[in-house]
Amino acid sequence: MRPTDLSLAQARLALDARQISARELTQAYLDAIAALNPRLNAYITVTAEAALTAADAADQKLAAGQGGPLEGIPLGIKDLFCTAGTRTTAASRILGDFTPPYESTITRQLLRDGAVFLGKLNLDEFAMGSSNATSAFGPVENPWSRRNDPDTRLVPGGSSGGSAAAVAARLALGATATDTGGSIRQPAAFCGVAGIKPTYGRCSRFGVVAFASSLDQAGPIARDVMDCAVLLRSMSGFDPQDSTSVDMAVPDFAAAVGRGVRGMRIGIPREYRMAGMPAEIEALWQQGIAWLRDAGASIVDVSLPHTKYALPTYYIVAPAEASSNLARYDGVRFGARVPGADLTELYEKTRAAGFGAEVQRRIMIGTYVLSAGYYDAYYLKAQQVRTLIKRDFDLAWAQCDALLTPATPSAAFGLDEKQDDPVAMYLNDIFTVTANLAGLPGMAVPAGLDGQGLPLGLQIIGQPFDEEGVFAVAGAVERAAGFSARPGVIA
């Protein structure tokens, strides 16, 4: 068995038993990155030297019996998390060579627990996208390809496309990611790996480059459900530096993975059965329902009547918050600057050159819906519909403990597809965006392959702060699915 074959949980055991050193494990991942990253473009920055130094320190701690829960585990970090002393780009030109003088809370906690950082992972610019095509550092390639069309390069999904591709191709043992409308779950599903967006407030947003602050939540992408549980525990916890961080004990998520679903009520939201949904997605969903029923859960038909309004609501709320958050990129205090004759021209030229087309579009939509005369018709209306969407879930929880849905409306698509039609691209998040609007935990688990041999995922949505329930259902789906397929491009 090669070092990169070990899951995080297996690597933990091997490291603790000194069957492998942290340096050997880290070197195996750095070799994999050197071999495959030129093609996949999953990493924007590789910090090989720092990784080996951290691995040596981890080996010393392990030898002394003082290792943390992630001691010596090589991870990739989405390049949206500020890392002290390591360039952080948000995949945008506008950040230039921005090198944060401080560490995000989540990466600080991962370092506290002994993790080794391999580098910074590619993403859609400012996490705005569903295909990783808006990155200023070039697109990421999905390590999977279609059986009958192996030459067409596919997207890894987005915005955490680098995180999902790196985990799937084994260029990292696990990765941090963020999810504003589906940016953890959609790429995880496209790349055949697992990913969880926890409840809003579970993970600190301090030091994570902000996109839409009332929707943004960080979480892990990893090889399987157990690995996600281990990573999420280290990432979670109260942080006084984030005013929306919730002061609540962090449960042992890993203990819930094997709990089973006997006695649980699993809701199947009928509005998620979309017109024109591919038969393969419907079949996978039915299969998932059968698996959970066989595992002892009771299946309940539920209604979430405002589901169809979730995406249009999102495309008011998210750009509105983004237009405000991204006002800080002005070429004055950090990042790139384009000179101008006066301050206004400096701002306008800097932002025109620094932001890509999709980011500019969203800033302008956000500015428009917040502007005088349109605020009530758009922004206030969207906030009201958001209340109704959340209310739908509140009512559903009277009937069920968790929901099962497809993760995405299709498998991964080609790098050249859907790029000219923003609305078609937005529809990728149709099953995931509701959890962001309502602040709920949601997890994508690989559950099968489509006719072209591409991975498809199922999504579990849970009640607020019941990630344990989500992990229990996800674990049951994973065991029943027995997903063992691997991508064509893999270390």
Next chain:
Amino acid sequence: MSVDIATIKRVATLSRIHVEPAALPGLAQDINAILGWIEQLSEVDTTGVEPMAGGGATALRWRDDVVSDGGQAEAVLANAPDREGEYFGVPKVVE
């Protein structure tokens, strides 16, 4: 509600993004397509519905109004594109 070129220009100015005149029609088309799709929200009856502003708890936590950080001019200025001593450098603002 269809957005015309003049409105796009105004929004670009409010957004502090320079848009070349030649790019305005394409941008207007994209934004109108998105706004047209968003328009379906008008079918939802929201009479008397409270707007939801945050992602989680309705009330934010309070903290003491005390200084908890500061005195880090070098760290703050480390990424500045232009600086003069302990200040950010910008083009002349006052005539």
